[in-house]
Amino acid sequence: MFSDPANLTLANMSELLKKREISSEDLTQAFLERIEGLNPDINAYITIDRAGAITAAKEADKRLDAKQGEPLTGIPIGVKDLFCTKGILTTCASKILNNFIPPYESTVTSRLKGAGAVILGKTNMDEFAMGSSNETSHFGVVKNPWDKSRIPGGSSGGSAAAVSAGMGSATIGTDTGGSIRQPAALTGITGLKPTYGRVSRFGMIAFASSLDQAGPMTKTAEDAAILLQAMAGHDPKDATSIDAPVPDYMANLGDGLQGRKIGIPEEYFASGLSPDVARVIEDAKKQLTELGAELVPVSLPTTKHAIPTYYILAPAEASSNLARYDGIRFGYRCENPEDIRDLFFRTRAEGFGNEVKRRIMLGTYVLSSGYYDAYYLKAQKVRRLIADDFKAAFSKVDLLLAPTTPDTAFKLGEKTNDPVQMYLSDIFTINVNLAGLPAISIPCGFDKDNLPIGMQLIGRPLDESGILSAAHAYQQATQWHTRSPIL
Amino acid sequence: MPIDPNYETVIGLEVHTQLRTKSKIFCGCPNKFGAEANSQICPVCAGFPGVLPVMNREMVNMAIKTGLAINGQIKKLSVFSRKNYFYPDSPTGYQISQYDLPIVEHGELFIDLPDEPKKRIGVTRIHMEVDAGKSIHEGIVGASWVDLNRVGTPLLEIVSEPDMRSSEDAGAYLKKLRAIVRFLDVCDGNMEEGSFRCDANVSVRHYGAEKFGTRTELKNLNSIRNVMRAIDFEVDRQIDLIESGDKVVQETRLWDANKNISRSMRSKEDAHDYRYFPEPDLPPLTLEQSHIDDIKAKLPELPDAMAKRFQDEMGLSEYDAGVLTAEKEMSTYFEEANQIVSNAGKKNAKATANWVTVELLGRLNKDGLSIEDSPVSAVNLGKLVALIQTGEISGKIAKKVFAHMFDDGGDPEKIVAEKGLKQVTDSGSITAEVEKVLASHPDQVEQYRGGKTQILGFLVGKVMQATRGKANPAMVNKVLKEKLG
Amino acid sequence: MSINADTVKHVANLARLNIPEAEVGSYVDQLSQILGLMDQLNSLPTDDIEPMSHAVDILMPAREDEVVNGDNREALLACAPDSEQSHFRVPKIIE
Incomplete structure (x- = not known):
């Protein structure tokens, strides 16, 4: 019996599985036991699919025995609970979907399963991915494994905590305004948000359609490369999916940093950054230089407008995306509706949590008659300026380096009553979503309380290889990503 | 209004x-x-x-x-x-x-x-x-x-x-x-x-x-x-x-x-x-x-263009062309029927148009039917018009045949053959019928010869009656005039 | 552009959300605060800027006009809170 999977990377496990030194069934069993032990405390999973996982693991072992394995065959992972999984409860962490069992499968999970991955269960998240702390879940808060009095970040907080706590070899998250990178940074793991359109959104429950993108949350950049390889690529079921060849991410992983220009956007290092984060990022810059990179100061002047821009556009899209939750075809319905109006109003009021309602209200308002031009249209124009800033910067540099968050994980409950403060914690991540760029967050140090700190590497459109190889080079030279919380 | x-x-x-x-x-x-x-x-x-x-x-x-x-x-x-x-x-x-x-x-x-x-x-x-x-x-x-x-x-x-x-x-x-x-x-x-x-x-x-x-x-x-x-x-x-x-x-x-x-x-x-x-x-x-x-190159002919063609190439009136292109089924019906008439070697789009717009539409409207529901197929209507054009039947007989076709269906050629409605164009038998009529209506012959030429219509009618409408009316006219001198 | 209780009620009505009278005030406060953040955008000149609706510039793909779906009725109706004789059932709709 394989007892301690938590210290292995996905790449390690893949190697051991391939050599048949371990079986997928034992590995899966070990993860399930670890999840069952830790979940009552950490709450990283909403649904644990023991039976499905064991069946898939046995299938994977057959393929591995027959030497038909791929890098992901038999690898147990967790999936954020907004990917529709056929026959498995899919809640989006909302009461309004508390009984929804989709009769169809998302492209992401379908591809991962096709590549042999074993789905352990569905990870916790902020309700409809709206939140930065994983405190808005209908299924309870997720705790940060490094300090259980703190938030794990959000919205993919369950996915992040699961990787950090060894409750899965890796997980899949989604990132609309930083929802992969911010929790990755706050839990000391690696999180990749690919270029918008690189990974299909089909079957991924929408928050803000023009910003949402799925990506891997892992221990290392190498693990992220393995997962992205299986997830990426054109999907005819998603009209916004990019029809471009998918490079061999593993083959490019060793490209190194020699001679590459890394832009340092001055606006990301202005006031508001905690001293610990500032110090750690300074160290990382030195490290990157030692690895052969050239640091170049750049400016992204529209950055400071990203928060209002995002908090207009994302809620606007969300207000429309969430109109389908009406208690008629699926999900929660209020009890004994008097008439159709009552059915709509009460189902939605009872089914959605406060943050979701707040954003629906905000989004409805900014689209409503008389305000569209002042808010929505204005924000769309500023979005263009933000994207243009990045274009200009990428004419001079290959990558950008920035902190992922201004500070380390805050205390549970600290900002729940102050939405504006909560929104401001996304300041360094949402630009990337507005511009549709790929970015990775990797661990780069700890603060005085031993809480992890992450940094972002942002790339040109479709240059996932570039940021993965840079992150890999950094991880080859450092140990931050190998640290685990003591549980 | x-x-x-x-x-x-x-x-x-x-x-x-x-x-x-x-x-x-x-x-x-x-x-x-x-x-x-x-x-x-x-x-x-x-x-x-x-x-x-x-x-x-x-x-x-x-x-x-x-x-x-x-x-x-x-x-x-x-x-x-x-x-x-x-x-x-x-x-x-x-x-x-x-x-x-x-x-x-x-x-x-x-x-x-x-x-x-x-x-x-x-x-x-x-x-x-x-x-x-x-x-x-x-x-x-x-x-x-x-x-x-x-x-x-x-x-x-x-x-x-x-x-x-x-x-x-x-x-x-x-x-x-x-x-x-x-x-x-x-x-x-x-x-x-x-x-x-x-x-x-x-x-x-x-x-x-x-x-x-x-x-x-x-x-x-x-x-x-x-x-x-x-x-x-x-x-x-x-x-x-x-x-x-x-x-x-x-x-x-x-x-x-x-x-x-x-x-x-x-x-x-x-x-x-x-x-x-x-x-x-x-x-x-x-x-x-x-x-x-x-897409433009592959567009089908549209109503306005088709109406113009019907006028320019077939000599139809603007009104008829408009009626025949008002609905796709109507134009298809007309063109199909007209093709049959042309195939019979007697191009006469006007006659076809007339039969479609007057006889067929008249009857369809009376019965509250649309052209798609017409009991008379385009091919059969075309055959009927061709029979008139080739002189096989008279227009008057044609109306009878049409009524039969409308009520009971069928091919006009068969109906004409079965019911013996084929027009008599043989001058010998027409002459024989004319002589019989003249012999039995001496008074009218007298009046005609006395200058009351409009009595001819009565005599034609008598000949047609005797032939149960099958005699070619033009020939009856011609023979009568010859005989009456 | 300030938000008051009427705005909140109007927007809640558009969004089909039942908001109890007691909560209207806190929505007024929070939405006003959030919209306060937005006002900084006004300082940015954007007259000649093309609005950006999509994160990447791609063109509309199209699929062939083919029927590929079979009958999903039972699977989809099984998700419904209430159904009857192959229909989704809702409270009486009065036109």
């Missing part, structure tokens, strides 16, 4: 045409009318979580065709938007439509009116959108049912300029537009089944006034006749209001075809605010000129 000579009526029409694609607009469900409830739905059209729309190529092509057919500008860039509103039969809570950048703008079509031929009616725009489902209320106790089969049916909304001035204009516009979409084979034009739906915007103003009056929108108009009636009713209502010092209220009114009245839709509990914004799930639609050109 000049209702009050002091007022001018202003009408604009919005027509929704359901396109005849095989599959729905954004998913691979069948696009068919009349299937069992909810048997043609999938997570995409039923608005389930996480799913995404993907455009049907043929929908775009049909929109381009329709745009070209009304001489519109096909936009190289058009954009889909979401129109947000809650309704149980709109499963996503928004309708995917086109808003500020539709696929077609600035079109026109020409309507034919007795006193105003080729009147131009502008078409503001054509945009693509998705149809909603159906709610069923009747016969269900304490509940309503939702059937989503129709959700995702591709629709073109065709919006006219406020260029129509009477219900007759509106009727002619709808007939012409329906003919066009049917000639293009993009829509079956069935108003009763709802595949061709019309809402009318109606206002009145004093003649000479520059500003339009307040308009109302009329809905639930399921036939051209109802559109016209509803407009007339509405114009009267508005004029009465104004004359009695009241104001017309901008509102939506539902036509009740049973009572021949319209009633105000109870004002919704909230004003509409559709919160349109660009559909983030669908990139902008761009079109290459070469693609538009390809």
Whole structure:
């Protein structure tokens, strides 16, 4: 019996599985036991699919025995609970979907399963991915494994905590305004948000359609490369999916940093950054230089407008995306509706949590008659300026380096009553979503309380290889990503 | 219908045409009318979580065709938007439509009116959108049912300029537009089944006034006749209001075809605010000129062009050409029948046209049938006309044969043979019959020879009677005259 | 552009959300605060800027006009809170 999977990377496990030194069934069993032990405390999973996982693991072992394995065959992972999984409860962490069992499968999970991955269960998240702390879940808060009095970040907080706590070899998250990178940074793991359109959104429950993108949350950049390889690529079921060849991410992983220009956007290092984060990022810059990179100061002047821009556009899209939750075809319905109006109003009021309602209200308002031009249209124009800033910067540099968050994980409950403060914690991540760029967050140090700190590497459109190889080079030279919380 | 000579009526029409694609607009469900409830739905059209729309190529092509057919500008860039509103039969809570950048703008079509031929009616725009489902209320106790089969049916909304001035204009516009979409084979034009739906915007103003009056929108108009009636009713209502010092209220009114009245839709509990914004799930639609050109090159002949050909090449009157191209089935019927006549070596499109427009349509109208339901096939009507043209039967006999064909069906050649109706053209037997008649009507012969030549008709009639109508009347005339000297 | 209780009620109505009278005030406060953040955008000149609706510039793909879906009725109706004789069942809709 394989007892301690938590210290292995996905790449390690893949190697051991391939050599048949371990079986997928034992590995899966070990993860399930670890999840069952830790979940009552950490709450990283909403649904644990023991039976499905064991069946898939046995299938994977057959393929591995027959030497038909791929890098992901038999690898147990967790999936954020907004990917529709056929026959498995899919809640989006909302009461309004508390009984929804989709009769169809998302492209992401379908591809991962096709590549042999074993789905352990569905990870916790902020309700409809709206939140930065994983405190808005209908299924309870997720705790940060490094300090259980703190938030794990959000919205993919369950996915992040699961990787950090060894409750899965890796997980899949989604990132609309930083929802992969911010929790990755706050839990000391690696999180990749690919270029918008690189990974299909089909079957991924929408928050803000023009910003949402799925990506891997892992221990290392190498693990992220393995997962992205299986997830990426054109999907005819998603009209916004990019029809471009998918490079061999593993083959490019060793490209190194020699001679590459890394832009340092001055606006990301202005006031508001905690001293610990500032110090750690300074160290990382030195490290990157030692690895052969050239640091170049750049400016992204529209950055400071990203928060209002995002908090207009994302809620606007969300207000429309969430109109389908009406208690008629699926999900929660209020009890004994008097008439159709009552059915709509009460189902939605009872089914959605406060943050979701707040954003629906905000989004409805900014689209409503008389305000569209002042808010929505204005924000769309500023979005263009933000994207243009990045274009200009990428004419001079290959990558950008920035902190992922201004500070380390805050205390549970600290900002729940102050939405504006909560929104401001996304300041360094949402630009990337507005511009549709790929970015990775990797661990780069700890603060005085031993809480992890992450940094972002942002790339040109479709240059996932570039940021993965840079992150890999950094991880080859450092140990931050190998640290685990003591549980 | 000049209702009050002091007022001018202003009408604009919005027509929704359901396109005849095989599959729905954004998913691979069948696009068919009349299937069992909810048997043609999938997570995409039923608005389930996480799913995404993907455009049907043929929908775009049909929109381009329709745009070209009304001489519109096909936009190289058009954009889909979401129109947000809650309704149980709109499963996503928004309708995917086109808003500020539709696929077609600035079109026109020409309507034919007795006193105003080729009147131009502008078409503001054509945009693509998705149809909603159906709610069923009747016969269900304490509940309503939702059937989503129709959700995702591709629709073109065709919006006219406020260029129509009477219900007759509106009727002619709808007939012409329906003919066009049917000639293009993009829509079956069935108003009763709802595949061709019309809402009318109606206002009145004093003649000479520059500003339009307040308009109302009329809905639930399921036939051209109802559109016209509803407009007339509405114009009267508005004029009465104004004359009695009241104001017309901008509102939506539902036509009740049973009572021949319209009633105000109870004002919704909230004003509409559709919160349109660009559909983030669908990139902008761009079109290459070469693609538009390809479609243009393959456009079928349209009613106006066909009517012109019927006049120029077949010598038909403008009126006949108009009648024969008013409906696709009519023109197809005529051309098929006329081909048979031509094949018989006796080109005479006018005769064919006459038989279709007078005899056939007369009888169809009398029996309340449409051309598609005609018991006389185009081929058989063509054969009948050919029989007349080749002199096999007389026109009079032909009418009898036609009546027989209409009532009992059948091939006119067989009917003529079986019933022995073939025209007698043999001069020997005609001469024999003529001599018999002359012998038995000496008085009339006397009168004729005395100068009362109009008595000839009586004698011809007697000969025809004796031959049971089969004698060739021209020959009977000729022989009679010879014999009477 | 300030938000008051009427705005909140109007928007809640558009969004089909039942908001108890007691909560209207906190929505006014929070939405006002959030919209306060938005006002900084006004300082940015954007007259000649093309609005950006999509994260990447791609063109509309299209699928062939083919029927690929079979009958999903039972699977989809099974998700419904209430159904009857192959229909989704809702409270009586009064036109």
